[in-house]
Amino acid sequence: MTERTLVLIKPDGVQRGLTGEILRRIEAKAYVIAQLTKSDAAPDQLAAHYAEHEGKPFYQPLVDFMLSGPIVAAVVEGNDVIKGFRSLAGQTDPTTAAPGTIRGDLGRDWGEKVQKNLVHGSDSVESAEREISIWFG
Numbered sequence: 105m106t107e108r109t110l111v112l113i114k115p116d117g118v119q120r121g122l123t124g125e126i127l128r129r130i131e132a133k134a135y136v137i138a139q140l141t142k143s144d145a146a147p148d149q150l151a152a153h154y155a156e157h158e159g160k161p162f163y164q165p166l167v168d169f170m171l172s173g174p175i176v177a178a179v180v181e182g183n184d185v186i187k188g189f190r191s192l193a194g195q196t197d198p199t200t201a202a203p204g205t206i207r208g209d210l211g212r213d214w215g216e217k218v219q220k221n222l223v224h225g226s227d228s229v230e231s232a233e234r235e236i237s238i239w240f241g
């Protein structure tokens with residue numbers, strides 16, 4: 105079924121100059137980049153985006169990390185793209201994410217409190233619609 109997902113290139117990806125490489129992988133998979141913006145995240149956007157993680161030990165380091173530099177947000181479309189992009193991204197922990205994935209090929213542990221893992225992808229149709237409205241209104 106045709107779906108939309110919300111992809112964020114996190115500050116580590118933008119800062120390391122990996123925006124093009126990450127978008128290339130999305131397009132090489134023949135998904136469609138329907139909308140694309142670069143901006144500094146606002147604290148209220150992050151509070152809404154990460155509401156499910158509030159209270160977890162990694163919440164504040166994660167929010168601080170997401171405020172540390174510009175991010176790129178994209179609406180990506182295609183059949184089963186929610187599952188498909190998470191497969192392209194790889195497992196959350198970049199140390200063990202499979203080679204061939206964005207996190208596995210390009211990410212690693214930097215010895216910091218937060219897992220800098222380059223990208224975010226929505227995890228369900230409901231999350232995708234909620235997150236697209238946060239970042240694209």
Ligand code: RTP
Pocket residue numbers: 162166195196217218219220221223224225226227
């Ligand atoms: P995402 O939401 O960014 O696509 O990643 P995910 O579903 O794979 O991971 P999730 O569990 O939703 O966690 C959101 C982000 O929080 C950071 N995190 N750090 N134990 C830790 O240090 C830890 N756990 C999660 C990661 O940046 C993760 O992507």
Ligand code: MG
Pocket residue numbers: 225227
């Ligand atoms: Mg998640």
